[in-house]
Amino acid sequence: MSMDDPTLSIRFADLEDINTIGYLAQQVWPKAYKDILAPAQLAYMLNLFYSPASLRQQIVAEKHSFLVAEEEDEPIGFASWSKVGGGRADGAARGARVEAGVYKLHKLYVLPGRQGKGLGKAILGFIVEDIVPQGARALQLNVNRHNKAKQFYEKMGFAVIREEDVDIGQNYWMNDYVMEMKLGVR
Numbered sequence: 001m002s003m004d005d006p007t008l009s010i011r012f013a014d015l016e017d018i019n020t021i022g023y024l025a026q027q028v029w030p031k032a033y034k035d036i037l038a039p040a041q042l043a044y045m046l047n048l049f050y051s052p053a054s055l056r057q058q059i060v061a062e063k064h065s066f067l068v069a070e071e072e073d074e075p076i077g078f079a080s081w082s083k084v085g086g087g088r089a090d091g092a093a094r095g096a097r098v099e100a101g102v103y104k105l106h107k108l109y110v111l112p113g114r115q116g117k118g119l120g121k122a123i124l125g126f127i128v129e130d131i132v133p134q135g136a137r138a139l140q141l142n143v144n145r146h147n148k149a150k151q152f153y154e155k156m157g158f159a160v161i162r163e164e165d166v167d168i169g170q171n172y173w174m175n176d177y178v179m180e181m182k183l184g185v186r
Contacts (some may be wrong), residue, residue: 160182
């Protein structure tokens with residue numbers, strides 16, 4: 001699967017895609033995090049990040065860009081990203097310095113049966129093509145320290161720059177690596 005695949009399309013998402021994104025998260029998260037998170041934390045985080053109200057907040061107030069990947073018009077993946085600004089990154093440790101041109105990849109998920117076929121790489125390519133012309137110098141992300149997705153991101157050119165523990169409420173923490181991919185400035 002590649003961007004040359006005529007059955008694959010990646011498009012910007014909008015408010016009308018909130019239910020689709022939430023549905024995809026419900027399909028992906030239980031499999032992706034079953035060995036990492038307790039069921040109660042998994043349910044809490046799905047609601048925290050993927051409820052319709054939360055997704056609307058991310059799109060409207062937080063100005064996150066979203067995309068939906070489709071194969072033959074069937075949604076099979078999604079992602080979100082934003083420019084880091086205002087002195088701190090979303091989810092960044094307090095006091096962490098933010099450099100100009102840094103963007104954050106908040107989400108990148110592909111349905112389990114569609115993984116390993118190049119879709120994640122195509123999604124990242126779409127995002128990079130969107131942000132580099134806007135002056136992006138680096139793309140950062142958080143990944144759970146026990147998530148096998150870390151290897152995918154390393155293959156894509158990301159490197160761990162620090163560890164971070166993020167309090168998300170209800171006595172739950174995200175124990176993450178912060179990874180970064182340097183981008184060429186055009």
